[in-house]
Amino acid sequence: MTETAPRPTLEAVAARAGVSRATVSRVVNGGDGVRESLVERVRQAVDELGYVPNQAARSLVTKRHDAIAVVIAEPETRVFADPFFAMQLRGISKELTAHDSQLVLLLTEGRADHARVGRYLAGGHVDGALVFSLHLDDPLPGLIQRAGVPTVFGGRPCWSEGTRASGPTVYVDCDNRGGAREAVRHLVGLGRTRIAHITGALDQTSAVDRLDGFRDVMVDVDPRLIVESDFTPGGGERAMRELLDNCPDVDAVFAANDLTAYGAMKVLREEGLRVPEDVAVIGFDDMLPVAEQTEPPLTTVRQDIEEMGRLMARLLLRGLDRRSVRDGIGGAPSSVILPTTLIHRASA
């Protein structure tokens, strides 16, 4: 490890500036009630010595860390394999940086590590948290509630008994159900009659809502046309094989996301079936470059993932400002549901 020189102390700064410890402390914590000429002298001494205030102590006074935790309730392998998360983080990173707030991404190997994440959140290291990709029965919401950290969720949380937060929950989501309906109606409009749905992970509300949208249009559907999957390309492949085994007359597939659609199209190609002539395919997300690089390019339901990340960060920061100002004007921030758009390419 780098063995470092001793850190300059508050005392050293006070001696250099010719002021008391208390004055240095007040300047470091905002400068309230200190004469401007003294503030200037202290700042100069801080710069010259390279003094960095001990934030563990400082934050006990100011209660702000200028840092926001991001928790993705997936193993880190998935976080880096699914471009959805990178896009959402991009939006969050831009917004936090614009407010000079540090993005603190808490990575885990899986659900067993969530208690540790809860301890870190409770530990007074961040001003708030952005939490996404929650699954049913995830202990995180309960841990976050105990930690007392202001939180905005990405995607409507699926509370189960005992984990529900006591107050109003703020989240950012897209219109999963409406987007799914539009996709399936488009397939119906193309004259398709054996329309299948490959679901996402059904312990997540986004997957449940998209399935509900599919059912809204396809009332009394053959149950074999609904195959449960998990939002991954490999899951899409397995689901498509199952579909072809059970329903060889399938003529359209609405996949719960683009990665699943990509996996399904791979199997269709291997089986010598043409897209869209034999089987039309629609995805969800408009994940670039995936959706543009499938063969043929993928018709899909677009949600603005980066914008969702940006909005989550903005709602959280706005809520934190309200708390510190305590003016209460406009009340607490509300959840936001963003619209979706069907993007027409060649696959359906």
Added chain:
Amino acid sequence: MTETAPRPTLEAVAARAGVSRATVSRVVNGGDGVRESLVERVRQAVDELGYVPNQAARSLVTKRHDAIAVVIAEPETRVFADPFFAMQLRGISKELTAHDSQLVLLLTEGRADHARVGRYLAGGHVDGALVFSLHLDDPLPGLIQRAGVPTVFGGRPCWSEGTRASGPTVYVDCDNRGGAREAVRHLVGLGRTRIAHITGALDQTSAVDRLDGFRDVMVDVDPRLIVESDFTPGGGERAMRELLDNCPDVDAVFAANDLTAYGAMKVLREEGLRVPEDVAVIGFDDMLPVAEQTEPPLTTVRQDIEEMGRLMARLLLRGLDRRSVRDGIGGAPSSVILPTTLIHRASA
């Protein structure tokens, strides 16, 4: 935001357990000098109330956070675009999780945000830091030194005047120069005579060392056969075009990493040149699946990236244990240079 119920206080735990505040505090911070029966009563009260100690206050006592920061000195877009970082994080995450230490990834939009990262590191939120992908003149080493945070570096740091740490620096790296020499010797052994090198970002020691290895073998090389690039696929494409313009007789390319080799091979294919018949290509990293999925599959210098991440984490944790135990046995941890291996596939 989730408006949460008030957090249970230390006082509430003390009342529930029928002990003093001081006793609760001692138990929460390790239990030294408290009777086992009292420890048990306090623990039970903590569990029943869901009490979480305020770590900002607690860490002033214990000086440990069970959290390690990871700083990658690249914009977050690059962190998520280059699988090198995901692989290194995989090793780090496994090792930290095995020690129940939280991985805290500090993301930035670029170098302008490094001062903020320095403030977070100085703020008493982590026990140590793992820092990689440093560039020449990066302010991070100086900021880390001021922060006084024990640090292990990934890749030999390139200190410039004024940013050098005062004590010994611990880093994990691979034998960049030796690996490069082996690659170029292999090309010579194939009878190639116009061997080019597409460099990495020359403000990083890994790129400089690989260039040195190339020069070790190719003494008095035609300077037009060395083209500066940046470790990205797009950079590899641009460099290959420049090479073909200036040296149309080039018959081999040693690329500074696999992504660069991938870009170069794309241009060779577009220009109707065959790999390896017309131009042999060797990369560096053995980044899977990239190296296996190029056409033809890529001959490359393997470094064990995940293992490097694991080693960085292990050296840091070992150093922290030494500091807290203060036994001094074995001295401070030393840097580690891992060997490389030339992996023979079809491209050279």
